[in-house]
Amino acid sequence: MLSKSGNLAFDAPRWIIDFSITFVLAIFIFIVLFNFINENIPIHDIEADNVMKNLLYSDYCLVYSDEFGSYPGIVDLNKLSKENLISCFAKDGLGYTVSVLDAEGNELKSIDPEFNYNMFIPICKGNKDFVCSEKKDFVLYMKDGKKYPGIINVEVITHA
Amino acid sequence: MLNKKGDIGYIIYLVPGLILLTIVIIVFSIIFFVVGFANSHTPQVTPGASYVSNIKLFNLLRSDISYKEKNINVADYIMIVDINPVEKDDFLKNFSPLLEKLPKPNLYSSSWIFEVRKNNIIMISAGDNSVSESKYLEQEINIPSESGDILNVRLFLKCYCTNEELGGIA
Numbered sequence: 638m639l640s641k642s643g644n645l646a647f648d649a650p651r652w653i654i655d656f657s658i659t660f661v662l663a664i665f666i667f668i669v670l671f672n673f674i675n676e677n678i679p680i681h682d683i684e685a686d687n688v689m690k691n692l693l694y695s696d697y698c699l700v701y702s703d704e705f706g707s708y709p710g711i712v713d714l715n716k717l718s719k720e721n722l723i724s725c726f727a728k729d730g731l732g733y734t735v736s737v738l739d740a741e742g743n744e745l746k747s748i749d750p751e752f753n754y755n756m757f758i759p760i761c762k763g764n765k766d767f768v769c770s771e772k773k774d775f776v777l778y779m780k781d782g783k784k785y786p787g788i789i790n791v792e793v794i795t796h797a
Numbered sequence: 798m799l800n801k802k803g804d805i806g807y808i809i810y811l812v813p814g815l816i817l818l819t820i821v822i823i824v825f826s827i828i829f830f831v832v833g834f835a836n837s838h839t840p841q842v843t844p845g846a847s848y849v850s851n852i853k854l855f856n857l858l859r860s861d862i863s864y865k866e867k868n869i870n871v872a873d874y875i876m877i878v879d880i881n882p883v884e885k886d887d888f889l890k891n892f893s894p895l896l897e898k899l900p901k902p903n904l905y906s907s908s909w910i911f912e913v914r915k916n917n918i919i920m921i922s923a924g925d926n927s928v929s930e931s932k933y934l935e936q937e938i939n940i941p942s943e944s945g946d947i948l949n950v951r952l953f954l955k956c957y958c959t960n961e962e963l964g965g966i967a
Contacts, residue, residue, distance in 0.1 A: 654811065658818065665822055669829050693852060710852040740898045771965055773900035775853050777860060786860050788900055 681768040685793040698725035722750040736790040854936040854952040907956030914949040930957040
């Protein structure tokens with residue numbers, strides 16, 4: 638009888654205590670996971686940098702090449718085409734446009750590869766769903782077998 | 798009797814167990830939430846401006862500029878100045894407009910500085926050195942001269958810039 642009454646005395650509190658401890662631990666794990674999953678890591682800047690690096694360093698993109706080799710940093714204007722840019726660098730959730738200007742700032746060629754996101758570039762500023770940036774770099778471009786100084790201008794849009 | 802012993806054991810281990818659990822939860826809460834919040838302002842991804850290659854300086858050195866009614870590249874012109882320092886003023890006159898063409902942040906005081914050092918002594922310096930702000934986007938190339946010395950060529954941006962402003966200059 639004693640032991641039975643002892644059981645009666647402890648059965649209910651023990652169940653509650655076990656459940657409470659499990660509940661507290663589950664809530665703690667859930668909060669940590671929720672924070673981790675919903676953490677917003679800003680990768681737009683590194684994505685934009687990646688686009689620029691691909692354009693200027695990859696032989697499949699804009700790099701000028703001849704029978705002796707490739708010349709990273711020198712842009713072949715003939716390679717600046719919609720088809721070439723699509724095969725050169727495309728990624729879900731990212732869009733970009735490329736322009737090459739001469740040293741005086743006059744536009745020589747501008748290409749919009751018409752990625753899905755590109756249509757949002759004009760309305761990107763002030764829109765919380767997208768992040769936009771513009772990157773410029775000093776390049777040389779080939780024209781009629783001669784190299785000239787110029788500027789490459791890349792506008793990149795990603796989802797926020 | 799067994800049940801009773803078990804119950805007593807449960808009470809004995811419950812209190813220290815709960816204390817230990819509370820300590821673990823508090824410590825991990827501090828690690829996840831307090832330290833996490835404190836670090837929330839530091840960027841988790843390195844800004845693009847930190848990934849600097851030498852391509853800008855390399856392009857500058859292979860750009861053509863005018864020398865005695867013909868075009869030669871900047872690297873060759875530096876060799877000429879190295880051999881004949883009298884050519885330095887002409888070099889600066891022809892090279893400075895090209896340096897001005899490099900994209901820079903739209904700030905009233907920012908300037909690209911181009912320096913060539915020989916034996917750690919500045920041989921050529923182009924750009925507006927009156928801008929006394931910090932150096933950014935520094936690029937460096939060593940080129941051998943005809944005299945056998947190594948010429949250290951540096952290019953950097955002097956400005957009071959934020960990472961966002963520098964991000965636009967690839």
